[in-house]
Each structure stands twice: as C-alpha cells, then as structure tokens.
Amino acid sequence: MILNKIKTEGLKKEDPGIIPAMERRAFLKMGLLITGVFAGGSILSATSIVEKAFASSREFADKYPYKPHYSMVIHQDRCIDCELCMTACVKANNVPTYGYRTRILERDDPKASERKREFIPVLCNQCNNPPCVLGCPTKATYKNPANGIVMMESKKCIGCKTCMAACPYNARYFNEETMAVEKCDFCFNSRLSKGEKLTACAEACPAKARIFGDLSDPASEVYQSVHNLEKTVWVLRPEAGAKPNVFYMKG
C-alpha cells in the first residue's frame, strides 16, 4: 500500500511488539471486556474492533486518550433520510454545493423480509489513527491534542489532496474558493468552540439518530451506548485501521 510508504512526519507507527508487559496486560483486560460487547454479533468482528477501532493500544489501557473525547454514535435504523442534518451542516459550516461534510448513504435489499431499505449517515470519523494526518505533507491537518478532533489549518494547506486520497471514508472535499481541503470538524469552529454542546447535525436530527458526546465521560450517552453489553456496536471499514470515533448501532 502506498500509505505505508509515506513518511510519517513525527507520528509513530504502532507496533504491538513494543508495548510494555504491564500496558499489554491492561490492554488485554480491556480487550476481553470489549469482546463481550461484540459477542452478540460475531467473535470475528470483536477481535478486529479491539485491535483496530478503538484508541491505539498504548493509550487505550484504561481511559480514552482525550478529554473530552468527542465521539458520535449513529443509530442506523433510526435514520429516515430527511437530510435535515445535511441542511443544518451546510448552514453552520458554509459548505459549498459541490462538497459535503456529512451525507446519507442508501442501501436497498429487495429480498429483505419487511423493511427493504436502510439509510446510513456518514461523516468524518475523527480517527484516532488518521490516515489523512499521516499523509499530509504540511501538517495542515492535525489531531486536536485536547479533544481528538481532526482539524484543518487551511492556510497551511497546499491543495495536494493527499489527505483526500488517504481518507478511507471519503470525508474531505476541496474548496475551490479557499483553495484548501475542508472537512467535518464536529462543528468545533462553528459551534463547540463557542460554547454549544452539540454538532449542528446532531441537533437537527428529529429521530435522535445521531448521538454526540464525550466518550471519556461514563455518564454520557455515547459512553453508555458503546459500552452496552446488550447491543452490537460497529465501525465502518475497520480494516482501514484508522480507529474511528464514529460508532454505529441499531435499536
């Protein structure tokens, strides 16, 4: 893969072999716990999620690496594609007509027993191991050290679009006016930094399909959903190894 060859600009590649014994043990303990979450689904997805979906193993010993650790849980079966989230996002973040920061995917299954269609909201997954940040040659895109949001500093962006090619979630677009790549920042610039508690999309959703919150807070709804042993929780494209912070569930 081309990605593996890109120089990492100070970001270390993870190697499970170098985790010290104590941390490794703590990680395994946590791994067993999370495996329980996925036991309702398939054991295969359980192990892959433990290794790939969550915070990097070193950081994931006992706590989430950021405070607040912003995250979104999407109740996939609740989405009705009213697209009020998309409208709210465009309004809040000045998204041009040819780009998007969030959109709704559609999947049809004519042979399904009852409901034959489902809608899947997608947005930047604010990955803990973001391929876009690894790929950026100018550090224009970076992980916010406080809350883990993948941010853009547009004046540093040279428009090479490496990040767009690197993103496993196709969550970036090139703004032809500013000549810089733009993306979802969980409404950090437009709302969170101004004291708002929710992203525009989460606030606009009439079906409570998008739950936004702090994954490091055990009292938050996102924590409770991700750590609920009764429900199966998954992420999109876990094989990309990006460790996303957007989780999906049904019910």
Add this chain to the structure above:
Amino acid sequence: MRTKKLSVLILILAVAAMITVYEGLVVAEDDIVGGGEIIYTKPVKSVLFSHKSHAAMGMDCNVCHDKIFQMEALSAQNKADFNMKGLYDKKYCGSCHAKDGMAFASDTQCARCHIGTKGFNKAPKEAKK
C-alpha cells in the same frame, strides 16, 4: 372474393386492437388504485403512502376514508398532530400501525414508509404533489 378476405382481415385486426385497448385500460386501472401513490413532505421529507399495496391486502376504502383520512390527498400533513407523536397516539396511520394494531407498529421499520429525500427525488412526477 378479395373483399371477403379483406373484411375478415379487418375484423381480426379490429378485435386484436380492441383486446389491446381493453388490456391497456385494465393495466392502467391496476396502476392507480384510489388516490394513487401519495408522498407526504411535511413535517419531514418524505413519507410514501401506497394505495395500491394497501388495497392489495383487501382493504376497503371505508377502512380509512374518511374517518381517519379525508379524501383530499395530503390534507393530513397540514394538521399539527400529523407527526410520529400523533401516530403513537393512534391518530392517522397509527390507527392501525400500532403495537396492538392490525399492522406493524409505527415505531418500527422506519424506512419502510420513510423514503427520505432520495426517495422523493427518485419518485415519478405524478406522485409529487
């Protein structure tokens, strides 16, 4: 002799044409049952109500009209209680689509009726009013 042959041919053609027209009519009638397909766009875009699939289950017009729904298409969506809460209170679709009702409950299978903005954009023109 020739005229006889010709008249027989014309007769056969005429009968064939009549059958085609008749079949055409039957097909057309099948397509539009009652008020046809109705797409609600309020309070959210959008919800499909299919007269055809409801009638196909053997339901008579008076099951819904006009105690639950007025005959005029889309008149329900101008009412303030035409939303999911109203349905859970057994109004409109919720009269039958309830937990103990005769059809699947309103709080299940969301995307069975909610065809979304994409569904609205894909729908044929005559369904959009």
